[in-house]
Structures are given as structure tokens and as C-alpha cells.
Amino acid sequence: MKTYSLIATVAAGIESLVANELKEHGYKTETENGRVRFEGNARDIAFTNLWLRTADRIKISYGEFTAKSFETLFDQTYALPWEDILPLDAEFPVSGKSVKSTLFSVPNCQRIVKKAISKRLMDYYHRRQHLPETGALYPIEVSILKDHVILSLDTTGSSLFKRGYRMDKGGAPLKENMAAALVKLTTWRPDRPLYDPTCGSGTILIEAALIGHNIAPGLNREFSAEQWTMLNPDVWPIVRQEAREAIDHDIELDIYGTDIDHRMIEIAKANAKKAGVGDSIHFKQMQLKDFTTEKEFGILISNPPYGDRLLDEEEAHEIYRQMGDIYRAMPTWSKYILTSDETFEQHYGARATKKRKLYNGALKVDYYQYWGIRKKRND
The missing domain is CATH 3.40.50.150 (Vaccinia Virus protein VP39)
Known part of the structure; x- marks a missing residue:
């Protein structure tokens, strides 16, 4: 299986807990503000979505580079092999955030990234008109901090805190x-x-x-990446069954x-x-x-x-x-x-x-x- 650069996003102040969880499961980690980096394949993506108790999401860091102009943002985004993970019919909305960066307009950054990915896929699949986007959901985020761009795909979907057991929250619920x-x-x-x-x-x-x-806290819920045909969806029932047996x-x-x-x-x-x-x-x-x-x-x-x-x-x-x-x-x-x-x-x-x-x-x-x-x- 292909290995990906993965990011477990986390609330400020508990990054060490997520890092410790990953280490307990045998992963090597790098901790940053609000996220913990590790590497893994399709099985690891399924496993960490099911088992991490204190993280928010599991994302694939699909590309990282420096960009101070929209032209650079477009070119570097286009250069990534999006066809390796996005099928022809993929629905890929682009969200974004930008902090202390030259490219401060988030809507424009989202538009440029969307345009670059679309062109890459249209060129690869030999499409002259727009892409259908009628298939599985592949949420993409462009995050820019001090001109450093991270393009990521959210494998989780609804945040990991949504375990699926809370029938009623009551007042002022704790995630x-x-x-x-x-x-x-x-x-x-x-x-x-x-x-x-x-x-x-x-x-x-x-x-x-x-x-x-x-x-496993995620045992009774679904995740975005389960529908991703390019990411070996067969691993999900295997990992779930192993979790039940544990x-x-x-x-x-x-x-x-x-x-x-x-x-x-x-x-x-x-x-x-x-x-x-x-x-x-x-x-x-x-x-x-x-x-x-x-x-x-x-x-x-x-x-x-x-x-x-x-x-x-x-x-x-x-x-x-x-x-x-x-x-x-x-x-x-x-x-x-x-x-x-x-x-x-x-x-x-x-x-x-x-x-x-x-x-x-x-x-x-x-x-x-x-x-x-x-x-x-x-x-």
C-alpha cells in the first residue's frame, strides 16, 4: 500500500495526548500547534479514525510548498498527482484558511486551488468541459500560514468527537x-x-x-474515506472486525x-x-x-x-x-x-x-x- 503523510488535527493544549495515543499504537510522530504528524497507508487511515480518542480529524497532507502569488499557488497545486486519489466523478469542495500570509484572501485561494485541481483532472481524464462531481466526497483544504501552504484531504468527515452514541446532549455539552x-x-x-x-x-x-x-470510539460511525475507491476501501471492514474482537x-x-x-x-x-x-x-x-x-x-x-x-x-x-x-x-x-x-x-x-x-x-x-x-x- 502507498504511504501518505498524515495529520491528526487536535484542540489546542492536548497535542501531547494525541501524540501519545499514536505512539502507543506504534507510530512515529512530530507534534506542532494544533496537529500531530505521522505516516501511514490506507489501513492506518482506517485504524486511526477508528481508534484515536482525543483527535479531531485525520487528514492526508497531499502537498506542501511556499506560495506568495496566485500563479505559484496554481502551478504548485496543478503539479500534484491528484488523479492518484481523485476519480473522475469525485466531489471535491475546497475550504481554506490563511494566517499571516501574502495570499490573505481565503475565497481567492480556494478558487485557485479548485481551478488547478480541476484542470489537472480534466487534462488527465481528457475532459474538455466541467467535471461531473457526482461521486464520493473528498473534502480538500488549503491552509496557509506565513506563506507555507498545506493542501490536505479530510479522511474523517464529521469530526471524530461525533461518536454516534449521544442521543441527547442536554445543556452545555462537552465534546x-x-x-x-x-x-x-x-x-x-x-x-x-x-x-x-x-x-x-x-x-x-x-x-x-x-x-x-x-x-474503539469510532466503531459505530462512518468516515469519508470509506467511499474513496483509490484508497483501498476493503481495509475498513477488516479494521472494524479487529476492533470488535479487541x-x-x-x-x-x-x-x-x-x-x-x-x-x-x-x-x-x-x-x-x-x-x-x-x-x-x-x-x-x-x-x-x-x-x-x-x-x-x-x-x-x-x-x-x-x-x-x-x-x-x-x-x-x-x-x-x-x-x-x-x-x-x-x-x-x-x-x-x-x-x-x-x-x-x-x-x-x-x-x-x-x-x-x-x-x-x-x-x-x-x-x-x-x-x-x-x-x-x-x-
Whole structure:
């Protein structure tokens, strides 16, 4: 199979998580802002779309060059072997972005790239008139940063965070890949208790259960590249079947989620069932202040409502105070709390062991980490 230069796009702040995922699967990586580069063939494209939990998309970097004029952009685009990947009937819309570049007009850049690819295909397929574009979708992007052009094809389609299990989101939902990132940024392992006191539609706990049972997050959805005839579509059912065989339902998970809103609990249960982990998570309607546990060395993850998300500031601060009062009495537990409120520590009543800046969509947030007492290991 032909090897391609691939890019896993990722939200700012969690590039290292995507790089680590790829390395765990045996890929060599190069990390840049907002993306992780690696190489792979058609099978690798299928595999990474199915298995990466924290990435946004998998793209083929089909050409990279410097361009300061539309003529150069056209010529360099035309010079690429588009016929090797685009069939005669390919539908290939061109999106674009340009930052700090001589060619700053994105619509013009898109038009030039579209024109160059069209001419290349028309010349190759001996077409005098327009191309039909009635076949499979091949989304192309022209991205220009400081005059460096990357022409890429999006193999994913809808972003990887769209796993397909969320029947209802509820208010202020957390993207599935960000929820997976929150889990991966903790010290949780499948043999430890995991609790979310503000579970909402259950996304964080569902992602943890998928990790615990080794379920590929993209197993139950479709991807753009599955329809690409030039990219060996036969690999997709093979990779899917291998992913099904890798699932381990014998692992017993201790995952518990509560929310004050009984409607969100019902939504969470339905989402977990759709994801195939309904029997692995215990959901219960409960006020945050009523939580008690005799379990030790667990992990708590919370994405509580904050001032610009569902509650006003006074209500949010009261929740933080309750958290501080309750969780200080759980010294062996490690707590991880996501919020955009920069005064969180003040109301919680303790400084975090560590604080990590992330982005929940366009919203800048902090992930406050309070590490519990470590469990002593037997010699």
C-alpha cells in the first residue's frame, strides 16, 4: 500500500495526548500547534479514525510548498498527482484558511486551488468541459500560514468527537474527544473507582468506560474515506472486525455518576446504553452535597456548571464551596475539576496541585488537579 503523510488535527493544549495515543499504537510522530504528524497507508487511515480518542480529524497532507502569488499557488497545486486519489466523478469542495500570509484572501485561494485541481483532472481524464462531481466526497483544504501552504484531504468527515452514541446532549455539552482527554489527563486506571458528581449527559464516564473496555470510539460511525475507491476501501471492514474482537467486556469497572437533574440522568443512561457500556456505569440523581463514600484511592472528574454556563456566578461559587468542603474529607481521592472561573481555587478553599489550560470549544478553561495520597504498593 502507498504511504501518505498524515495529520491528526487536535484542540489546542492536548497535542501531547494525541501524540501519545499514536505512539502507543506504534507510530512515529512530530507534534506542532494544533496537529500531530505521522505516516501511514490506507489501513492506518482506517485504524486511526477508528481508534484515536482525543483527535479531531485525520487528514492526508497531499502537498506542501511556499506560495506568495496566485500563479505559484496554481502551478504548485496543478503539479500534484491528484488523479492518484481523485476519480473522475469525485466531489471535491475546497475550504481554506490563511494566517499571516501574502495570499490573505481565503475565497481567492480556494478558487485557485479548485481551478488547478480541476484542470489537472480534466487534462488527465481528457475532459474538455466541467467535471461531473457526482461521486464520493473528498473534502480538500488549503491552509496557509506565513506563506507555507498545506493542501490536505479530510479522511474523517464529521469530526471524530461525533461518536454516534449521544442521543441527547442536554445543556452545555462537552465534546466526546475533550471528555476522553479529561480522563486521560488523570491517573485513572480501570481497576480504580471513578466518580463524576456533575455528570450531565454522562459523556466523561462513557468515554472512560470505552477506554476501560478497550472499545474503539469510532466503531459505530462512518468516515469519508470509506467511499474513496483509490484508497483501498476493503481495509475498513477488516479494521472494524479487529476492533470488535479487541473489546474486553470481562473487565469490571467501578464508574459512578450523579446529577441533580433527573432528566439528565435518564439521558446519561440512554447514551451509555447506545455506546454499549450501559451496564458498566451506575447513574443516580443526587445533590452534590449528599455524596458519601467509603471507597479509597478513587478518581473524581467534574465539569461543573460555571458563570457563563447554565448558572450565575453566585450559584456556581456555592457549588465550588460545597466541593471543597466534601472533597477535603476524601484525602486518598484525586480530584480533577474543569472550569473557566479563574477564582475557582478561592471558593474551593485550596490551591490546586497542578493547573492545566485547555479549550472547551472556543472557551478557555482550566483543569484544576488535586492529587490524593498515593496508595502504598506491596513489595
